[in-house]
Amino acid sequence: MSLDISPAARDALANWLEACKALDGAAENTLNAYRADVLDFIAFLTAHHAEPQGLAPLSAVTTTDMRSWMAHLRRREVGARSVARKLSAVKSFYRWLARREGFEATAVLSARAPKFQKKLPRPLTEDAARAMIDTVEMQSTDSWQGARDAAVVTLLYGCGLRISEALGLKGRDLPLGSTLRILGKGGKERLVPVLPVAIKAVDSYLALCPYPVEPDQALFRGARGGPLNPRIVTKVTEKARMQLGLPASATPHAMRHSFATHLLAAGGDLRAIQELLGHASLSTTQAYTAVDEVHLMKVYAATHPKA
Incomplete structure (x- = not known):
């Protein structure tokens, strides 16, 4: 990005990002x-000001500047969720910069994000999740690739893994035992239980895989032997959902949502589910309680004799 910004401001941005990486x-x-x-x-x-942005102009941002920026984003038809995300990043940067440079950042920090309706996760039903795993396996003409895709999706649903976490597994993680140590977002480690069905799915894939899996190599391999590209998993999942008549929300990530929702519906503890998912904040996991409440209200409306 070509931008008229002073070296000092550019260095400040780089140092803030480094702090985000090191500390957070x-x-x-x-x-x-x-x-x-x-x-x-x-x-x-x-x-807006028709001048280069150094530390002094950045520290002099006013409430009017913030309102103009928000209006500018609305004119660009940036969604409320994206505006809120951008504002959060700017506030975080200014909070750090104000402490470092010793200026008052109230104009930035007091800016209010637009309200938006949080999107709830859209899980599959238990039957649909099982059907997705079975159907994914049938999308490839090569049996080993079908077994591979089924193993990946089984790990997403059976262990609540992100797709990046499943594809990040190495040969050294074998053989799979009753638990699996996962390195998640931000380098945070967690232990997740591994169901026998997931172990079986991975073993079936390994029995057919034509490539030797070395300790430092990816567990899941592409057609030519390299690490499996997540787009391949997305593509086969899309084909499977179309065959099953499932909505567009039935993505690989929806399998992870389904894992959490089904655990909660079965009486799982919210804190435990937070740990299993690797969520840094309980508020992220609490979205699943809303999903479960929606389901309960539908059941209530359909079955209560006075409904």
Whole structure:
């Protein structure tokens, strides 16, 4: 991005991102999003004031500047959720910068994000989740690739893994036991139970895989032997959901949502589910309680004699 920004301001942004990585354990994708959001804000200020943005102009941002920026985003038809995310990144940067440079950042920190309806996870039913695993396996003409895809999706649903976590498994993680140590977002480790059905699915894949799995190599391999690309899993899942007549929300990530929702519906403890999912905040996991409440209300409305 070509942007008229002083070296001092550029260094400040780089140092803040480094602090986010070192102190908060922010993942690379998160850091890239932070960088893009703050640079987008600085780009607006540059155009708005028609002058380069150094530390002094950045520290002099006013409430009017913030309102103008938010209006600018609305004119660009940026959604409320994205505006809130951008504002959160800018506030975080300013909170750090104000402490470092010793200026008052109230104008930025007091800006209010637009309200938006949080999207609830859209889990599959238990039957649909099982059907998805079975149908995914039939999308490839090569039996070993079908077994591989089924093993990946089984881990997403059976262990609540993110797709990046499942595809990040190495040969050294074998043989799978009753628990699996997962390195999740921000480098946070967690232990997840491994169901016998997941162990069986991985063993079936390994029995057919034409490539030797070395300790430092990816467990799940692509057609040519390299690490499996997540787009392949997304593609076969899309084919399977279309065959099953499932909605577009039936994605690989929906299998993880389904894992959490089904555990909660069966009486699982919210804190335990938080640990299993690797959520840093309980508030993230609490979205599943809303999903379960929606289900309960549907059952109530359909079955209560006075409904």
